[in-house]
Amino acid sequence: MxxxxxxxxxxxxxxxxxxxxxxxxxxxxDPARLYREGRRARLLLDAAREAAAxxxxxxxxxxxxxxxxxxxxxxxxxxxxxxxxxxxxxLVVSAVEHSSxxxxxxxxxxxxxxxxxxxxxxxxxxTAAGYAAALEPxxxxxxxxxxxxxxxxxxxxxxxxxxxAAAGVxxxxxxxxxxxxxxxxxxWSVLTGSAHKWGGPPGVxxxxxxxxxxxxxxxxxxxxxxxRSPGFVNLPAVVAAAASLRAxxxxxxxxxxxxxxxxxxxRRRVARLVPDxxxxxxxxxxxxxxxxxxxxxxxxxxxLHELDxxxxxxxxxxxxxxxxxxxxxxxxxxxxxxxxxVRVSLPPGTTAGEVxxxxxxxxxxxAGVREKLGAHSVPGAVPAAPPVADSVELDALxxxxxxxxxxxxxxxxxxxxxxxxxxxxDDEVARxxxxxxxxMRGHAYxxxxxxxxxxxxxxxxxx
Amino acid sequence: MxxxxxxxxxxxxxxxxxxxxxxxxxxxxDPARLYREGRRARLLLDAAREAAAxxxxxxxxxxxxxxxxxxxxxxxxxxxxxxxxxxxxxLVVSAVEHSSxxxxxxxxxxxxxxxxxxxxxxxxxxTAAGYAAALEPxxxxxxxxxxxxxxxxxxxxxxxxxxxAAAGVxxxxxxxxxxxxxxxxxxWSVLTGSAHKWGGPPGVxxxxxxxxxxxxxxxxxxxxxxxRSPGFVNLPAVVAAAASLRAxxxxxxxxxxxxxxxxxxxRRRVARLVPDxxxxxxxxxxxxxxxxxxxxxxxxxxxLHELDxxxxxxxxxxxxxxxxxxxxxxxxxxxxxxxxxVRVSLPPGTTAGEVxxxxxxxxxxxAGVREKLGAHSVPGAVPAAPPVADSVELDALxxxxxxxxxxxxxxxxxxxxxxxxxxxxDDEVARxxxxxxxxMRGHAYxxxxxxxxxxxxxxxxxx
Numbered sequence: 001m002x003x004x005x006x007x008x009x010x011x012x013x014x015x016x017x018x019x020x021x022x023x024x025x026x027x028x029x030d031p032a033r034l035y036r037e038g039r040r041a042r043l044l045l046d047a048a049r050e051a052a053a054x055x056x057x058x059x060x061x062x063x064x065x066x067x068x069x070x071x072x073x074x075x076x077x078x079x080x081x082x083x084x085x086x087x088x089x090x091l092v093v094s095a096v097e098h099s100s101x102x103x104x105x106x107x108x109x110x111x112x113x114x115x116x117x118x119x120x121x122x123x124x125x126x127t128a129a130g131y132a133a134a135l136e137p138x139x140x141x142x143x144x145x146x147x148x149x150x151x152x153x154x155x156x157x158x159x160x161x162x163x164x165a166a167a168g169v170x171x172x173x174x175x176x177x178x179x180x181x182x183x184x185x186x187x188w189s190v191l192t193g194s195a196h197k198w199g200g201p202p203g204v205x206x207x208x209x210x211x212x213x214x215x216x217x218x219x220x221x222x223x224x225x226x227x228r229s230p231g232f233v234n235l236p237a238v239v240a241a242a243a244s245l246r247a248x249x250x251x252x253x254x255x256x257x258x259x260x261x262x263x264x265x266x267r268r269r270v271a272r273l274v275p276d277x278x279x280x281x282x283x284x285x286x287x288x289x290x291x292x293x294x295x296x297x298x299x300x301x302x303x304l305h306e307l308d309x310x311x312x313x314x315x316x317x318x319x320x321x322x323x324x325x326x327x328x329x330x331x332x333x334x335x336x337x338x339x340x341x342v343r344v345s346l347p348p349g350t351t352a353g354e355v356x357x358x359x360x361x362x363x364x365x366x367a368g369v370r371e372k373l374g375a376h377s378v379p380g381a382v383p384a385a386p387p388v389a390d391s392v393e394l395d396a397l398x399x400x401x402x403x404x405x406x407x408x409x410x411x412x413x414x415x416x417x418x419x420x421x422x423x424x425x426d427d428e429v430a431r432x433x434x435x436x437x438x439x440m441r442g443h444a445y446x447x448x449x450x451x452x453x454x455x456x457x458x459x460x461x462x463x
Numbered sequence: 464m465x466x467x468x469x470x471x472x473x474x475x476x477x478x479x480x481x482x483x484x485x486x487x488x489x490x491x492x493d494p495a496r497l498y499r500e501g502r503r504a505r506l507l508l509d510a511a512r513e514a515a516a517x518x519x520x521x522x523x524x525x526x527x528x529x530x531x532x533x534x535x536x537x538x539x540x541x542x543x544x545x546x547x548x549x550x551x552x553x554l555v556v557s558a559v560e561h562s563s564x565x566x567x568x569x570x571x572x573x574x575x576x577x578x579x580x581x582x583x584x585x586x587x588x589x590t591a592a593g594y595a596a597a598l599e600p601x602x603x604x605x606x607x608x609x610x611x612x613x614x615x616x617x618x619x620x621x622x623x624x625x626x627x628a629a630a631g632v633x634x635x636x637x638x639x640x641x642x643x644x645x646x647x648x649x650x651w652s653v654l655t656g657s658a659h660k661w662g663g664p665p666g667v668x669x670x671x672x673x674x675x676x677x678x679x680x681x682x683x684x685x686x687x688x689x690x691r692s693p694g695f696v697n698l699p700a701v702v703a704a705a706a707s708l709r710a711x712x713x714x715x716x717x718x719x720x721x722x723x724x725x726x727x728x729x730r731r732r733v734a735r736l737v738p739d740x741x742x743x744x745x746x747x748x749x750x751x752x753x754x755x756x757x758x759x760x761x762x763x764x765x766x767l768h769e770l771d772x773x774x775x776x777x778x779x780x781x782x783x784x785x786x787x788x789x790x791x792x793x794x795x796x797x798x799x800x801x802x803x804x805v806r807v808s809l810p811p812g813t814t815a816g817e818v819x820x821x822x823x824x825x826x827x828x829x830a831g832v833r834e835k836l837g838a839h840s841v842p843g844a845v846p847a848a849p850p851v852a853d854s855v856e857l858d859a860l861x862x863x864x865x866x867x868x869x870x871x872x873x874x875x876x877x878x879x880x881x882x883x884x885x886x887x888x889d890d891e892v893a894r895x896x897x898x899x900x901x902x903m904r905g906h907a908y909x910x911x912x913x914x915x916x917x918x919x920x921x922x923x924x925x926x
Contacts, residue, residue, distance in 0.1 A: 003500055008493045009695070017487065024480065028665075030471045034767055034784070035776035037466055067530030067666065068694030074683050100693070103683035196695060202491075203530065203666040203697035219682075220537050220566035223786060230563070231531030232472070232659060234666035237700070304497055313498035321497070323686060 002354040003313045006197075007149055007177060007290055007345035013199030016244035020201060023239035031235065032224070041235055048235075048242035055245045056191060057183045058208045064225040065204055065238045069176045069194025070100040072205035075217070075228060076172050076190045077104040080141045081113065083214035084170070088138025089113040092169075094126045094145065094155070095333035101143050101174055102329070113140075123282040124153035124334045131160045135167040142171050146178040150317055150330040150343055151281030152263075152290035154178070158186030170213050177287060179206075180248045181256055189213045195241035198248050199348070203234045204241040248348065255348050256288035262355045263291045266344060273363045278337045278440055290345040292317070294331070295366050296437060297375035297406050298340030306365045307342070312358055317341045319401055319429045327401075327429050337436035338429060339402040340366070373402065378409040387416040394423045397454050401429040405437050408459065412443065417461050420446065426454035434459065465817040466776045469660075470612055470640060470753055470808035476662030479707035483664060486702035494698065495687070504698055511698075511705035518708045519654060520646045521671045527688040528667055528701045532639045532657025533563040535668035538680070538691060539635050539653045540567040543604045544576065546677035547633070551601025552576040555632075557589045557608065557618070558796035564606050564637055565792070581607075586745040587616035587797045594623045598630040605634050609641040613780055613793040613806055614744030615726075615753035617641070621649030633676050640750060642669075643711045644719055652676045658704035661711050662811070666697045667704040711811065718811050719751035725818045726754045729807060736826045741800045741903055753808040755780070757794070758829050759900060760838035760869050761803030769828045770805070775821055780804045782864055782892045790864075790892050800899035801892060802865040803829070836865065841872040850879040857886045860917050864892040868900050875906065875924050882924050883909060889917035897922065 003011075012020075027044040029037035046060070053060040066072040081091060093105050095117045105115045118130045131142060142164050147154045157173055164171040170189035178184065180198030184191060190213060195204035207228060209215050215228075222230030248255075263286075267279050276296035295303065300318025307314055315321075317328025318341040327338035346355070370376045392411050396404040404425040411421045423434060431448065434457040438445040446458040466474075475483070490507040492500035509523070516523040529535040544554060556568050558580045568578045581593040594605060605627050610617045620636055627634040633652035641647065643661030647654060653676060658667035670691060672678050678691075685693030711718075726749075730742050739759035758766065763781025770777055778784075780791025781804040790801035809818070833839045855874050859867040867888045874884045886897060894911065897920040901908040909921040 001499070003492075003498075005492075005496065005498070005500075008496060009491055011491050012487050020487075024475050024483075024664075028472055028474050028659075029466075029468075029776075032786075033468065033471060033776070033778060034764075035466075035468070035771045036464070037468075037776055067534070067697070070685065070694035071530070074693065078682075100683070100685075103685060103693075107683040194695070196491075201487075201697075201699070202695050203700055205694075219541075220563070220570040222533065222563075222566060230537065230566075231533035231668075232657070232665050234530070234664075234697075234700075236664070237666055237697075301497075308498045313492075313496070313500055315496060323495075 001311045002350065002358065004344045004346055004358070005313050005315050006347035007343065008315055009196055010199045010347050012201060013244040013247055015247035016200050016240040019243035020236050020240035023236035027235040027239055031233065044239050045233065045235055048239045051242040051246055052206060053208070055183065055249055056193070056206065056208050058210060062210055063206060063208045064228045065233060066207050066229045067203055067205065067231065067234065069192060069197065069205040071229070072192035072194070072207040073098070073100040073174055074104050076192050076207050076209070077101065077108070077141065077143065078218045079215045079228065080170055080172060080190060080213065081108055082218050083216035084140040087140050090116065090136060090139040092116045092118060092131065092134045092139055092142040094118045094120060094143070096120050096124055096148050096330045097143060097145055098149055098174055098176065120333050122334055122336065124148050124151045124280070124330065125282060125285070126155055126160065128156055128159035128163045132163040135164065135169050139167070139169045142169050144171060144173060146173050146175040146184045147287045148281070148330060149177045150328055151292045151334070152287040153282040154285045154287065157184055157188060161186035161188045180245065181252050181288065182249070195244070198245055200241035200244040201237040203237040251348065259346050259350065260288040262346060262350060262352060263289060265355060266291050266359065269359045270362065273359065274366050276440065278436070280331065280334065280336045290343070292341065292343045294337035295340030296337065296440065297373065297378055297402050297409065298366055298369045299373070299402050300339065300341050302369045302372065303340055303342060303365065306369060310361045310365060312361065315343045317343065327432055332432050335436065337433055337440065339405060339433050373406060375402070375406045378406055387419065388414050389419070390415060391420045391422070394421065396423050396425040399425065400427050401433065404430045405433050408434065408437065412459065412461050415461050417463065420458050420460050422456050422458045424451055424454050424456045430457055431455070464774045465813065465821065467807045467809055467821065468776050468778050469810035470806065471778055472659055473662045473810050475664060476707040476710055478710035479663050479703040482706035483699050483703035486699035490698040490702055494696065507702050508696065508698055511702045514705040514709055515669060516671070518646065518712055519656070519669065519671050521673060525673055526669060526671045527691045528696060529670050529692045530666055530668065530694065530697065532655060532660065532668040534692070535655035535657070535670040536561070536563040536637055537567050539655050539670050539672070540564065540571070540604065540606065541681045542678045542691065543633055543635060543653060543676065544571055545681050546679035547603040550603050553579065553599060553602040555579045555581060555594065555597045555602055555605040557581045557583060557606070559583050559587055559611050559793045560606060560608055561612055561637055561639065583796050585797055585799065587611050587614045587743070587793065588745060588748070589618055589623065591619055591622035591626045595626040598627065598632050602630070602632045605632050607634060607636060609636050609638040609647045610750045611744070611793060612640045613791055614755045614797070615750040616745040617748045617750065620647055620651060624649035624651045643708065644715050644751065645712070658700070658707070661708055663704035663707040664700040666700040714811065722809050722813065723751040725809060725813060725815060726752060728818060729754050729822065732822045733825065736822065737829050739903065741899070743794065743797065743799045753806070755804065755806045757800035758803030759800065759903065760836065760841055760865050760872065761829055761832045762836070762865050763802065763804050765832045765835070766803055766805060766828065769832060773824045773828060775824065778806045780806065790895055795895050798899065800896055800903065802868060802896050836869060838865070838869045841869060850882065851877045853878060854883045854885070857884065859886050859888040862888065863890050864896065867893045868896050871897065871900065871922065875922065878924050880924050880926065883921050884924070885919050885921045887914055887917050887919045893920055894918070
């Protein structure tokens with residue numbers, strides 16, 4: 001039963017499991033104590049810190065362990081912002097950061113700070129110029145992920161670090177998705193990571209703060225972990241995290257090359273085998289194991305459900321699969337389709353056979369969901385009827401993704417080339433998916449206008 | 464090699480280890496995901512929450528898991544203070560709370576709030592009347608531990624909860640030390656706990672907030688754990704924590720009775736076998752497994768070192784064993800001696816033979832440390848010389864605990880009954896230990912006066 005969601009969580013690496021077992025026996029005591037059990041725990045903690053610091057590329061005294069990657073991000077962002085309060089209250093982030101960064105940014109705004117978002121291109125990448133433009137005076141901190149968690153696009157961290165250094169602004173890199181694949185290049189200032197993303201246990205994050213970065217921990221004091229991470233250190237998990245980081249790094253080169261081929265195969269074949277599909281993210285500058293695509297006229301929840309029934313575990317950035325019923329902010333920032341979205345992230349060890357099985361099943365699953373939605377008859381699946389009017393307005397109020405786009409696709413052939421279709425929808429997702437549909441099908445997106453109820457989205461038929 | 468510091472950390476309970484193993488296999492996925500691995504994780508999380516909630520005595524939807532007991536305290540204190548901001552900014556805590564509570568209180572003061580400390584008696588206990596007096600208008604929250612972590616004294620939580628309820632103030636109970644022994648009685652509002660104190664794994668704290676308590680989480684938003692504990696939930700550890708809480712509770716009655724007898728033996732025999740010793744804490748209303756005593760004319764660090772060499776792992780509240788070189792705030796609040804302090808906390812399964820071996824070794828270890836310090840010749844160990852002056856002043860500047868008290872003990876016999884000895888010391892610990900010595904030896908503590916360098920502490924000889 002292939003599990004293709006390693007970007008969410010991965011089973012424990014065998015090395016992590018061994019290390020955890022051993023550390024449960026040897027490392028349960030308080031490493032701050034002076035007796036033998038405490039000294040033994042201290043030795044394990046010091047060794048784990050050395051190993052993790054080496055993998056990250058910092059000195060051991062620049063790295064602390066936190067209870068999760070989210071804690072590392074929250075602590076790192078708040079600590080630098082507080083340490084550089086006198087410089088100003090401006091925080092710069094990319095539009096496609098992980099929610100932990102965006103939530104930390106929102107909390108900063110809630111405390112009176114300001115936040116600027118650097119946009120991305122259609123592949124999900126920022127540019128160094130985009131950061132340079134955003135680094136106004138008064139900027140306390142800039143944040144950039146090493147690679148995107150939803151579409152896999154690798155960010156130009158070293159270049160952005162250079163423009164940050166030139167502006168005298170520290171750069172925090174959220175390396176959660178890439179740390180298992182290798183160190184993050186460039187002169188960044190702060191780095192965060194999450195062990196359970198690289199096959200380590202849950203309960204361990206990394207926070208590295210390079211010497212010279214002004215850092216002022218917030219919240220109640222605690223003498224542990226250099227005052228940067230309160231609470232009894234989760235030593236068995238820390239030992240397992242460090243051991244597994246070493247182990248996955250040793251295997252990373254070979255495994256990355258292998259998975260890169262499999263992901264290339266998915267990118268190519270999905271585009272060929274599934275009609276009306278958009279494969280997202282940079283095809284070259286990307287994580288080796290991750291690919292995302294969106295299928296027109298399909299709702300993500302049904303797609304995930306049917307893939308799960310077929311034995312494949314994947315995730316989705318579609319609105320219908322989120323607790324807030326909003327589409328992924330990453331897809332939105334990229335301006336790509338969000339309906340029928342599937343993210344495939346292959347865990348180490350994934351075989352070509354598993355990927356082939358997925359590619360065999362996928363087209364039928366998509367077709368099945370479309371059929372249930374009545375979307376198998378959208379053009380050009382069936383011959384178009386002759387145009388009936390120059391412009392058409394559709395009432396799609398109350399319809400949820402992907403229905404407004406299905407109605408739009410049906411209506412477009414009822415107007416002549418040059419004619420318009422206006423969809424009135426109260427589904428927030430339409431704002432993203434109607435323009436994305438236009439881009440995919442070669443029509444012109446005219447724009448939106450508010451209505452008393454809902455919003456009118458107008459499309460001009462071009463083909 | 465007996466380990467007698469279970470109040471700091473305990474080896475993993477066998478049930479916790481089994482549960483952890485199983486949950487590493489079954490519970491590594493994200494419980495928020497809809498595929499089978501995610502659903503399996505969700506089932507495990509729900510079951511663990513039910514079990515923990517039952518053990519605490521709340522509904523499952525009132526309990527969240529945090530990365531540590533410290534996180535539970537920090538989140539609980541900050542959340543209620545923020546939720547009741549409109550009521551006022553006053554926080555009431557006992558003087559003997561765990562440092563996590565006191566650090567949260569200090570952070571509250573740093574944000575402009577006020578903190579009132581409820582004093583304790585010489586046994587370390589608060590009174591309901593003490594809380595009633597402190598609950599002035601504008602009090603947002605009161606905190607009280609269920610039992611003290613250094614001397615074992617059980618606090619009158621139910622009575623304090625009653626006066627809090629009468630004043631309309633929620634009571635947060637830090638139950639870290641007692642939760643393995645049983646639920647906390649009384650109508651408290653918020654409760655915190657720490658799994659590694661009851662034989663669960665590190666990396667898990669509990670935060671229970673009863674319905675109706677105004678609670679407003681601080682810090683960046685996160686949808687997990689009802690918005691009260693950010694970060695990927697450490698599910699294998701959570702499962703192990705819940706399973707081991709059930710297991711230790713099932714054994715608690717029998718084990719408590721057994722350890723209570725052993726601790727009674729330590730309390731009695733230490734007082735008899737070791738000269739100039741003070742056994743601290745309430746002899747009856749106390750945790751079953753914990754006892755603390757202090758030895759005059761001994762430094763805690765040497766004592767711990769020698770006990771470790773003899774094979775016994777204990778902790779100490781003496782200043783010389785703390786990273787800040789200040790004595791335990793608990794002993795200070797109780798007004799008991801802090802020099803030569805030893806805390807013994809017996810893990811489940813401790814045998815009578817291990818305790819007897821400790822009692823056999825202890826008198827010799829104390830005598831040995833005293834001999835090294837030249838304190839074996841303090842009165843009444845040797846016949847006193849005839850008094851030489853009505854009042855004596857000792858320059859103890861630069862001497863560290865326990866030397867100032869050793870000098871005082873030597874000097875007191877050089878003055879007649881009714882005469883005074885003044886010790887000038889720049890060791891902060893003298894402020895606690897000189898009066899404590901007077902109480903132990905039957906002399907009168909006259910008071911202190913500042914000097915240009917250090918402080919003068921004056922004692923009147925009475926016997």
